[in-house]
Amino acid sequence: MQPLSHLESFVQSAESGSFSAAARLMGLTPAAVSKNVARLEASLGVRLFQRSTRRLALTEGGQRLLAQIGPPLTALADAVDHAAEAEQQPAGTLKVSMGQAFGRAYLVPLLTEFLQRYPAIQPDWRFENRQVDLIGEGFDAGIGGGLNLNPDMVARTLGPIHLVVVAAPALLQGRKAPRHPADLAAWDGIARRAIRTGRVPVTTLRNKAGEAAPVEFRPRIVFDDPEAMCQAVLMGLGVAVLPMPFAQPWLARGDLVRLLPGWWADAGPTMLYYPSKKLLPARTRVFVDFVVEQFSQRGFAQRVRAD
Numbered sequence: 001m002q003p004l005s006h007l008e009s010f011v012q013s014a015e016s017g018s019f020s021a022a023a024r025l026m027g028l029t030p031a032a033v034s035k036n037v038a039r040l041e042a043s044l045g046v047r048l049f050q051r052s053t054r055r056l057a058l059t060e061g062g063q064r065l066l067a068q069i070g071p072p073l074t075a076l077a078d079a080v081d082h083a084a085e086a087e088q089q090p091a092g093t094l095k096v097s098m099g100q101a102f103g104r105a106y107l108v109p110l111l112t113e114f115l116q117r118y119p120a121i122q123p124d125w126r127f128e129n130r131q132v133d134l135i136g137e138g139f140d141a142g143i144g145g146g147l148n149l150n151p152d153m154v155a156r157t158l159g160p161i162h163l164v165v166v167a168a169p170a171l172l173q174g175r176k177a178p179r180h181p182a183d184l185a186a187w188d189g190i191a192r193r194a195i196r197t198g199r200v201p202v203t204t205l206r207n208k209a210g211e212a213a214p215v216e217f218r219p220r221i222v223f224d225d226p227e228a229m230c231q232a233v234l235m236g237l238g239v240a241v242l243p244m245p246f247a248q249p250w251l252a253r254g255d256l257v258r259l260l261p262g263w264w265a266d267a268g269p270t271m272l273y274y275p276s277k278k279l280l281p282a283r284t285r286v287f288v289d290f291v292v293e294q295f296s297q298r299g300f301a302q303r304v305r306a307d
Contacts, residue, residue: 159301189217
């Protein structure tokens with residue numbers, strides 16, 4: 001049986017990418033974490049990391065070990081936290097995955113009040129535009145859209161993801177605004193490449209009358225990041241189809257204008273995901289309740305609706 005300190009040092013180092021970062025999370029010195037990992041490697045007879053001056057990289061053996069012990073170690077830590085929190089306030093590291101721009105715009109502003117309520121919780125938030133495996137990667141929660149919901153997960157709806165056509169006001173000067181999606185054929189646009197498929201899909205807009213029409217502007221630029229697309233639109237480089245959560249702050253300030261205001265596309269809901277554990281850590285439970293409460297009080301769903 002390997003000492004838990006050795007296993008935790010390995011998992012924290014693998015997830016954070018360095019002994020120094022793992023040491024900060026564990027309250028140890030980098031030398032102590034490195035020594036724990038070295039002892040684990042010697043005991044197993046397997047090299048777990050390829051070491052460089054900048055970052056640790058898991059070997060194939062290290063990847064297998066992380067996949068096997070990561071979830072059980074997280075479950076053990078959750079059980080300990082649950083027992084400790086029975087008489088205390090919620091505490092511990094809160095590991096959450098969220099989109100980069102969405103997290104900065106909608107979650108970071110909530111931190112001051114959250115930390116005032118729960119000072120013993122340490123947020124460890126990952127801002128990334130990718131599909132994560134919440135269970136396999138040991139996340140407490142995830143916020144976004146399009147995750148495949150399995151029986152081990154619960155989802156709470158925060159609001160819709162409506163797609164709308166936007167442009168910079170300067171781009172409209174001296175031009176007649178489009179009145180139907182077909183009119184966009186005469187406009188340059190910033191298209192979005194889907195990260196998962198590598199393709200540039202065609203967005204189909206709909207209106208309240210039930211009509212449907214594709215968006216077929218001239219692709220001037222192709223990006224795979226909605227925040228970069230938003231910046232290009234602000235620069236007047238073309239029109240774009242953007243999710244309302246990204247576009248709404250700029251629309252509210254007048255830096256962007258919505259074209260075809262009666263048309264939109266529904267890309268599904270923005271969801272808050274978390275594991276369906278019987279012993280859900282108190283830090284996760286209060287985070288879920290807090291986010292749902294704040295998004296409701298701030299009228300997020302109403303602000304990002306486009307219909």
